[in-house]
Structures are given as C-alpha cells and as structure tokens.
Amino acid sequence: MKLTISKNELNDAIQQVAKAVSPRPAIPILGGIKIDVNHQYVTLTASDTDISIQSFVSVEQGDKIIAQIDKPGSVVLPAKFFVEIVKKLPSDQVAIEVTGQFQTVISSGSSEIQMVGLDPEEYPVLPSVDQNQMIQIPGDLIKSMIRQTVLAASTSEQTPILTGVLWNLNEGELKFTATDRHRLASRTTKVDLDSSYHFSNIVISAKTLVELSRLIPDQNTMVDVVVADNQVLFKVDNILFYTRILDGTYPDTSKIIPSSYETELVLNTKNLMDAIDRAYLMSREEKTNIVRLTTLESGGIEISSSSTELGRVTEQLDASQMSGQPLRIAFNSKYMLDVLKVIDSEQLFIGFTGAMRPIIIRPMDHDFSMYVILPYRTTG
Amino acid sequence: MKLTISKNELNDAIQQVAKAVSPRPAIPILGGIKIDVNHQYVTLTASDTDISIQSFVSVEQGDKIIAQIDKPGSVVLPAKFFVEIVKKLPSDQVAIEVTGQFQTVISSGSSEIQMVGLDPEEYPVLPSVDQNQMIQIPGDLIKSMIRQTVLAASTSEQTPILTGVLWNLNEGELKFTATDRHRLASRTTKVDLDSSYHFSNIVISAKTLVELSRLIPDQNTMVDVVVADNQVLFKVDNILFYTRILDGTYPDTSKIIPSSYETELVLNTKNLMDAIDRAYLMSREEKTNIVRLTTLESGGIEISSSSTELGRVTEQLDASQMSGQPLRIAFNSKYMLDVLKVIDSEQLFIGFTGAMRPIIIRPMDHDFSMYVILPYRTTG
Known part of the structure; x- marks a missing residue:
C-alpha cells in the first residue's frame, strides 16, 4: 500500500470513524482503524462490535485529486495515536507507505513517523446488510x-x-x-x-x-x-x-395514555421552563428534585419547591387556558425540564387525571410528539 | 436590611467573589456569601481562609442608580444556591429583604425566594492590611x-x-x-x-x-x-x-544558571513547538514523555521519540544559529511544551552545558524571562 492524500480529507474521515473506536477494545485489533486503498476510494473502518463506522474518501472529487494511489492495499493502524498525529502533521499532503510486516511510514513535510501496523486480515468483516427495503x-x-x-x-x-x-x-x-x-x-x-x-x-x-x-x-x-x-x-x-439491534421485547406502552383529562392547562413553554428551572435549583439541594404545581383560583398556577436547610422558591404563572378540577401535584423537576427543553412549540398542553396519575405533555403546534411523566406520591 | 438592586450588577459581583467559596468550607458560615449594605455600597465577601475576595457595588454610578437602599444591614446567604438563582431571576431588578432571624426574601418579577440566612456577626473579620507601601x-x-x-x-x-x-x-x-x-x-x-x-x-x-x-x-x-x-x-x-503568604523559606535557585554554554542554538519557537508536540504524542504512549534532541552535522537539529509498541517520530528542524559542541540530549517533552507555549518571542535561545546539565531557554526578543529544564539521564 502506498499513497499520497490531502491531510484535511484524511483527517475528516478519521474523525468520523474514530467515534466507533472503544477506549477498551474487546480484541486488540479493534483498537485500530483499518485503511483500505483501491483506485477509487480510500476507506476507513472502525468498530467496537456494537457500532461500526465506515468513511469513504473518493480519490477524485470533481476536478480535484484528493489522493494519488501508487499501490492499493490495506493496513490497521493504532487508533489513538493515529487520530491525534494526523491533524498535527505539518504539510497539507500526507504520504503513507506500508512496507514489510505492516510497518507503516507516514511522511509530511519534515516529519517522518514509523508506525507498527497490524494485519488487516485479522480485522472483523462488517456484517452484510440486505438493501431491498429502505x-x-x-x-x-x-x-x-x-x-x-x-x-x-x-x-x-x-x-x-x-x-x-x-x-x-x-x-x-x-x-x-x-x-x-x-x-x-x-x-x-x-x-x-x-x-x-x-x-x-x-x-x-x-x-x-x-x-x-x-x-x-x-x-x-x-x-x-x-x-x-x-x-x-x-x-x-x-x-x-x-x-x-438490542435483544428483547420492548414493553407495551400504549395503555399509559388516558382518553380524557380531569384538569387541562395550556402554558407558555419558555415561562414554565424558567419557573421550573428556578424551583429545580432549590429542589436539587434536597436530592429529591420534587417540585409542586398547584392550580390557583385566580386562574393561573403556582410552581414551588422547598428545602428544610435552604428555604423555599415560589413562582406564579399565568395560564393561557385552564379547565377542569383544581389540582395539586408533585413531580421530578429534572424530568420536566428535560421535556420542556425539547418541546418545539411556543405553547404547550398539560393534561392531568389526578395527583397520582401520569402527567401528559404535548406541544400545541403539532401532534407529532408526546411526553409522559409519572408524578411523585408525596404527603402534604 | 432592605434594598432593590440591578440584577446584572449584583450578579457580576457575586460571580467575582464566588471563586473564593470552598465547596467544602472549613466552618459552615464560609459556605456563604456575606452581604453588607450601607448608603454608599453593597459589599459582597467570600473567603476560604486562604483567599478572600470582596466586591464593592456603588449605589450610584454616575447618573445611574444601581441600588435603592431602604434599610442598611448585613446577612450571610448560602453561596451555592444564591450564586445560581440570581442569574436566573426573571426581572432586571431584585429586591432583597432580611426579616427576623436572618430570614431573607428575594423577589424578582413573579418569583419569590425565601432563604434561611446566617448571622453576619459569625463571619470571620478580614485581616487588616497596612497600606503604607504599595x-x-x-x-x-x-x-x-x-x-x-x-x-x-x-x-x-x-x-x-x-x-x-x-x-x-x-x-x-x-x-x-x-x-x-x-x-x-x-x-x-x-x-x-x-x-x-x-x-x-x-x-x-x-x-x-x-x-x-x-x-x-x-x-x-x-x-x-x-x-x-x-x-x-x-x-x-x-x-x-x-x-x-506561604510559610517557609524558598530554596536558593541562583546557582542553577551556568555562566557559559558548550552548545548554543537559536530556533523558531513555533516550529520547535509543533515538532516537539508531535514527538510528545508518541512519547506519551510510553508514559515517560522522553524526547531526544540531536544536533546534525548539516547544521540543523533532529527531534525524535520512540515507543516499543507504536513506532517512532522523527522531525528535522533548521536552526537560525548554532555554535559549540555536537549534542544529544533527552528531556521531558511535556515540560518543554509548557515553556514553549508561554514564550512571547518568534525566536528563542537554547543553551546546553552537556547532556547531564540543565537546559536553559530564553526568548530572543527580551531578557525578562528565563526557563530551565533538567535533562533525563538515558542510555543509548
């Protein structure tokens, strides 16, 4: 194997596949990145058996010559050092040559690196995937x-x-x-x-x-x-x-969602997130993350949390819409924040069927996502 | 104590002093930030006994009213929660009021936070410093x-x-x-x-x-x-x-610097740093960080490192000037990189008095800094 390749293209491909290299590989050869060179592509492969990534660098891209192939071939190079050294090479061009026993010489500008390569025949073959359905x-x-x-x-x-x-x-x-x-x-x-x-x-x-x-x-x-x-x-x-694909049967979750609600709220997503974020800071000190939501007679809601050592946070929020029964419910504020951060809608819907039943959260702008949080059973 | 203060000014001062709060305070009260309010300043203090930081917020800054003081006073508030909650408050203005038993109420927009404050009388007094000489x-x-x-x-x-x-x-x-x-x-x-x-x-x-x-x-x-x-x-x-100030007597280091050199080099700082950085990547795999510098008969130098498992890095560098004896010396590449990163001069001087004697590094542009690295004693 012998070639000269653009440092940037080689480095981009290395960074893409490097994510599949385990820091503690199951077998030593998986601590390496496999390089396969033919006259069309330079192919890099890395795998930790759970995931495998391959990146293909075309030798020619339009009018541009990305790699000059002198001799096709393959080698496996230790990933950690290879990943770091390539981006620090002094010249825009990198020459790679494999000599006897997979000894590899990488040259760039006035740098010369000799690396102990491994036999590519020992590298696991990637599973073949039937591409009929896609x-x-x-x-x-x-x-x-x-x-x-x-x-x-x-x-x-x-x-x-x-x-x-x-x-x-x-x-x-x-x-x-x-x-x-x-x-x-x-x-x-x-x-x-x-x-x-x-x-x-x-x-x-x-x-x-x-x-x-x-x-x-x-x-x-x-x-x-x-x-x-x-x-x-x-x-x-x-x-x-x-x-x-993970082994096992995924549990049936279809029965969690209630068909009707006892209390329904429409709230501004950002305002609710900011209020719960402040209450979360207090609840975190108690290690429970418990925050309470209480409907107010005036039409809005109150978000609150307390810590015996520190004190109490109380937040008042207007509701855009509110209907049904008055409610007082406690939940894990971290779980609620995780949901609020990914809701891509200015307004959201929250539905309750009682203080001990799942809380349902949906964006108002579309029906494509739905979130459920189980409440905390608390006293008082 | 009762005041209203601009959130941004309060937050800036808190962030400045927060660096002095230890995550494991020696005495509980040092887990807090002390707030002292009079009609001129709002003063924040934090200390871990080794360092103490005070930040003064002027009540008026030019034409701008930063804080409205209703009642001077002091309180100590738990630092961790206080530092995080203030930057997340919803309004630009923050009202702080201390009621009985150092109970503190912080209000901003629709948020109300009750905090259990501590007695400022228990907070250590900062040492007084004589300002005669400065x-x-x-x-x-x-x-x-x-x-x-x-x-x-x-x-x-x-x-x-x-x-x-x-x-x-x-x-x-x-x-x-x-x-x-x-x-x-x-x-x-x-x-x-x-x-x-x-x-x-x-x-x-x-x-x-x-x-x-x-x-x-x-x-x-x-x-x-x-x-x-x-x-x-x-x-x-x-x-x-x-x-x-640390206790003890600092060792005398004046005798380390030789009065003359056997080998003298002037090199480009960036080129040397990049070459040693690549050699360092290889030397790090051996856990020794050993890199060698060898003068070449052609007038330049060679930087090299090797690992039994991985291979070898060899770098050739031109010297702007070189005089004295030929030399082969080994040193810790991490130590050398630390020096090269802070040298504020395009060219640097390196002086040697033999393979077992201290290496002296100086910028060429000025005489204000000097660095010494002891070489490694290696075989071969």
Whole structure:
C-alpha cells in the first residue's frame, strides 16, 4: 500500500470513524482503524462490535485529486495515536507507505513517523446488510426525533432493552418511543414509501443514536435507513454507520395514555421552563428534585419547591387556558425540564387525571410528539 | 436590611467573589456569601481562609442608580444556591429583604425566594492590611508574569513552599520565580517606585495567582499590590483580593544558571513547538514523555521519540544559529511544551552545558524571562 492524500480529507474521515473506536477494545485489533486503498476510494473502518463506522474518501472529487494511489492495499493502524498525529502533521499532503510486516511510514513535510501496523486480515468483516427495503429521512428531522426521545431512555444497564429507543414503522408512520418506566417520550413522522413496508420492535441504543446524530451534518442531508435481522445500517453522505439491534421485547406502552383529562392547562413553554428551572435549583439541594404545581383560583398556577436547610422558591404563572378540577401535584423537576427543553412549540398542553396519575405533555403546534411523566406520591 | 438592586450588577459581583467559596468550607458560615449594605455600597465577601475576595457595588454610578437602599444591614446567604438563582431571576431588578432571624426574601418579577440566612456577626473579620507601601503593576503585565511562571510550580503538597511563586522586589525590579526541582521559570519587570521599597521571600500559591489573573480584566487596568506580614492584598477595579503568604523559606535557585554554554542554538519557537508536540504524542504512549534532541552535522537539529509498541517520530528542524559542541540530549517533552507555549518571542535561545546539565531557554526578543529544564539521564 502506498499513497499520497490531502491531510484535511484524511483527517475528516478519521474523525468520523474514530467515534466507533472503544477506549477498551474487546480484541486488540479493534483498537485500530483499518485503511483500505483501491483506485477509487480510500476507506476507513472502525468498530467496537456494537457500532461500526465506515468513511469513504473518493480519490477524485470533481476536478480535484484528493489522493494519488501508487499501490492499493490495506493496513490497521493504532487508533489513538493515529487520530491525534494526523491533524498535527505539518504539510497539507500526507504520504503513507506500508512496507514489510505492516510497518507503516507516514511522511509530511519534515516529519517522518514509523508506525507498527497490524494485519488487516485479522480485522472483523462488517456484517452484510440486505438493501431491498429502505426508508429515507431528512437529516435534520431524524436529529430532532432522536433529541426529542433519548431523554426518556433508561441509563441503567439493569434493564438493557429500556436503554434503547423503540422504532416502529406502520402504514407509512415512523414512531420513536423511549421510556425508563418513570417517564416516556414519543415522536412520529410520515415517511414516503412505495410499498407497504413495515417493521416493529426495532430497538436501538439511545447512546448510539446520539453518536449517529453527531455524524449528520446540520445542512439538509438525506439519511438512508436499512433495517436487517439484527442490525440497522444508516447511510449519511460518504459514511456508513452500522448498529446492533438490542435483544428483547420492548414493553407495551400504549395503555399509559388516558382518553380524557380531569384538569387541562395550556402554558407558555419558555415561562414554565424558567419557573421550573428556578424551583429545580432549590429542589436539587434536597436530592429529591420534587417540585409542586398547584392550580390557583385566580386562574393561573403556582410552581414551588422547598428545602428544610435552604428555604423555599415560589413562582406564579399565568395560564393561557385552564379547565377542569383544581389540582395539586408533585413531580421530578429534572424530568420536566428535560421535556420542556425539547418541546418545539411556543405553547404547550398539560393534561392531568389526578395527583397520582401520569402527567401528559404535548406541544400545541403539532401532534407529532408526546411526553409522559409519572408524578411523585408525596404527603402534604 | 432592605434594598432593590440591578440584577446584572449584583450578579457580576457575586460571580467575582464566588471563586473564593470552598465547596467544602472549613466552618459552615464560609459556605456563604456575606452581604453588607450601607448608603454608599453593597459589599459582597467570600473567603476560604486562604483567599478572600470582596466586591464593592456603588449605589450610584454616575447618573445611574444601581441600588435603592431602604434599610442598611448585613446577612450571610448560602453561596451555592444564591450564586445560581440570581442569574436566573426573571426581572432586571431584585429586591432583597432580611426579616427576623436572618430570614431573607428575594423577589424578582413573579418569583419569590425565601432563604434561611446566617448571622453576619459569625463571619470571620478580614485581616487588616497596612497600606503604607504599595506597588502598581499594569493588569496585562501581571497576568503575563503569572502565566509565564506558574507552569513550573510544583503540584505536590509534599513540598508546600514549591507550590507557590516566589516574589522578590529589589532596586525597583520585581521578580517571579517558580520551580518544582525538575524545571524553573523566572520573569522580571521594572516597577516605578518613589522609595527604596523592597521585599524578599514572599511566596504566593500558584493556584491563587491563577484565580487572581481570572479576576483581572483584559483591557488596561492597574493592579495595586500591598505586601503585609503574612498576606498580600491586590486591588483590581472594585475588587479586593486577599491571599495568605506561604510559610517557609524558598530554596536558593541562583546557582542553577551556568555562566557559559558548550552548545548554543537559536530556533523558531513555533516550529520547535509543533515538532516537539508531535514527538510528545508518541512519547506519551510510553508514559515517560522522553524526547531526544540531536544536533546534525548539516547544521540543523533532529527531534525524535520512540515507543516499543507504536513506532517512532522523527522531525528535522533548521536552526537560525548554532555554535559549540555536537549534542544529544533527552528531556521531558511535556515540560518543554509548557515553556514553549508561554514564550512571547518568534525566536528563542537554547543553551546546553552537556547532556547531564540543565537546559536553559530564553526568548530572543527580551531578557525578562528565563526557563530551565533538567535533562533525563538515558542510555543509548
């Protein structure tokens, strides 16, 4: 293997795949990044077995020559050092040559780096994914859907299935659901489909989805999604992102949502968030995060929290609309803030069916998302 | 105590003094911020006994009324919550009222916060400092002097005196020195003095000096420095910053500097820094940080490092000037990078008196700073 490549393009591709390298690889070769060179592409691959990322650098991009290939080939280079040294090389051009026994020489300007490479034949082969069925989602939409659901996924490995986000596709509606049994977030969107393609019980690690969103550029990109037996493949520009589907059956959450409410409120999202944020600061000192919401006879609501050591925060808020029974309810303010931060609507709806029943939160502008928080059982 | 004050001015003063609050205060009352209100100033005080910071907010600033004082008085409020809640208050104005038993009510817009305050009489009295003798240093100069010396201070509490920076004032020359016995940094400046004022063996914690520099604005400010028996007082704009002088006698470092050199180099600072930075990445993998510098017969130098696992980095550099004996020397690359990052000169001088003797580094543009690094004793 012998080539000369633009430092910036090589560095961009390295940074993209580097996210898949584990700091504690299961087998030593996964501590490396695999480089495959042919006359069309320089391909970088990294994997921690849960996720794998491949980035393809075209040798020619339009009129521009990105890489000069003298001899195709492959090698695996230790990731940590390779990732850091390439961005610090002195020249815009980097020459890479593999000599005997995978010894690799990287030259740039007056720097010469000899690296002990590893045998690419030992690198695990990426799973092949059948591309018969595919859905396409705009990049900024999938990023929003991820951001608006991962907050409710569990962070405890005691229930691995709940650390994921459930994906269902049915009658052209794609739905994401996450819950840790104390709260739930769901987000739907319409998908253009030629066929009656559908799937259910596809659960993808929330952490992995957050990694995926970081790879999706902010400007408009289409993301291709291919769901296979035990994994999902995402294609974003020149990147392939593979992730394992979590084992297990996701719990049925459809019965949580009440059909009618005893108390209904419409509130300004930002005002509610700021008030709960201040009450949260006080509640945090008690380690409980308990904040109370009380409807007032005057038509507004009161948000309050107290700490025996510190004192008390009391906030008065106007409601845009209010109907039903008077209410006094306690909840985890951190959970509520997580929801309020991702609600993309100036006004929101909150529905209650009593102080011990789930709290339902929806944006007023659209029906695509819904959040549920279980209240705290408190005295007084 | 009862007043209404502009939120921004109050918040700025709180953020300034908050740096002196310890997360684990020695006595409970030091977990608070003391507020003293009279008809001229609202004064905030915080202290962790090693450092104390006071910030003075003038009730009137020019034509602007910053605070409306209804009743002078004092109270101590728990720092952590107070620091965070004030910046999140909804209105530009904040009303603070102390009722019986130091119960404090903070009101802003539709927020009301009740806080359990503490008795200001229990708050330690700040030491009084005799202001007879004082030096004045421009803020940006003292910030540079701190930045260019603290890097060589020890971080080990085993030798407390070496965690400080030594200040000497003699014949109008102020000198900062820091050393951890492996490296040394010194920086001098001329100070305008009316008298023959001098001091020696004033040692101030490096960490404290870093805190002090963060309080000094970037635009031109004069810093007044008053040295007393066991402490130093800095006055920066509306802030008083008190620090304890470290106990003990600072070691004599004057004999480290050789009077002549066997090998002398003049190098481009940035090129040397970039080359050592790349070699450092490799040396770090070996946990030793060892990098070698070798003079070349062709007139330049070679910087290199190697790792049994990873490989080798080799860098060639031109020297602007080179004289004396050929040399091969090894040193800690992290120590050298720390020095190169603060050298404010395009070219630098390095002098050697042999592979086992101290390495001396100086900027070429001026004589105010000097750095020493002890070499590593290595084989081969």
